Amino acid sequence: MKRFGWHILLISGLMMVLGCGLSPQSSFYLLEGAAPLTPLDQAGPDLSVGIGFVNLPTYLDRSEIVTRKPGNAMTVNEFQRWGAPLAHQIREKLMMDLSALLGTARVVLSPWERALSPEYQVDVTLLRFELKGSQAVMDALWYVREVETEKLLISQRFSSALPVRGKDVTAYIRGQVRALENLVRDIAVGITQITVKP
Numbered sequence: 001m002k003r004f005g006w007h008i009l010l011i012s013g014l015m016m017v018l019g020c021g022l023s024p025q026s027s028f029y030l031l032e033g034a035a036p037l038t039p040l041d042q043a044g045p046d047l048s049v050g051i052g053f054v055n056l057p058t059y060l061d062r063s064e065i066v067t068r069k070p071g072n073a074m075t076v077n078e079f080q081r082w083g084a085p086l087a088h089q090i091r092e093k094l095m096m097d098l099s100a101l102l103g104t105a106r107v108v109l110s111p112w113e114r115a116l117s118p119e120y121q122v123d124v125t126l127l128r129f130e131l132k133g134s135q136a137v138m139d140a141l142w143y144v145r146e147v148e149t150e151k152l153l154i155s156q157r158f159s160s161a162l163p164v165r166g167k168d169v170t171a172y173i174r175g176q177v178r179a180l181e182n183l184v185r186d187i188a189v190g191i192t193q194i195t196v197k198p
Contacts, residue, residue: 028083039103048106050118101188136175
């Protein structure tokens with residue numbers, strides 16, 4: 001009887017190991033652009049910009065990629081995850097893309113050292129950043145402040161709904177990258193309008 005029980009435990013253990021081996025593997029994704037951005041005509045190397053906060057809705061502030069079903073339902077994709085925290089990725093992309101569009105290497109992430117304190121600070125609040133049906137949807141508020149005086153210079157809303165070419169998560173990420181690049185371009189144009197002297 002004891003022997004029989006030992007065999008049952010052994011078989012159960014093997015089934016658990018095999019079951020774990022057959023479980024789906026997680027895939028990880030990053031917000032990376034496919035093509036270099038062309039600098040704006042009015043941009044200049046002396047311009048200095050700091051990337052401040054990026055606020056996310058609570059449902060997006062997680063490692064799993066979230067998509068929206070018809071209606072108000074959400075899908076949390078357990079095995080499709082961000083390769084780094086989403087807010088951090090967006091801040092880094094803002095920094096890199098603004099640097100390219102404004103033609104300046106003087107774009108820094110907060111918190112910055114006092115010696116590197118920029119002239120302007122960009123803050124972003126994302127209201128939506130998700131896949132809805134066959135569209136990559138983004139709705140955001142963005143702000144530009146003068147760092148020295150903390151004066152709010154620009155407050156704008158940006159909305160985008162771009163078609164997703166494909167039904168997998170990779171296609172959705174590509175759509176969101178394009179939406180994010182359009183947001184950064186909008187911010188870059190706003191910054192040049194307040195910095196270029198007539």
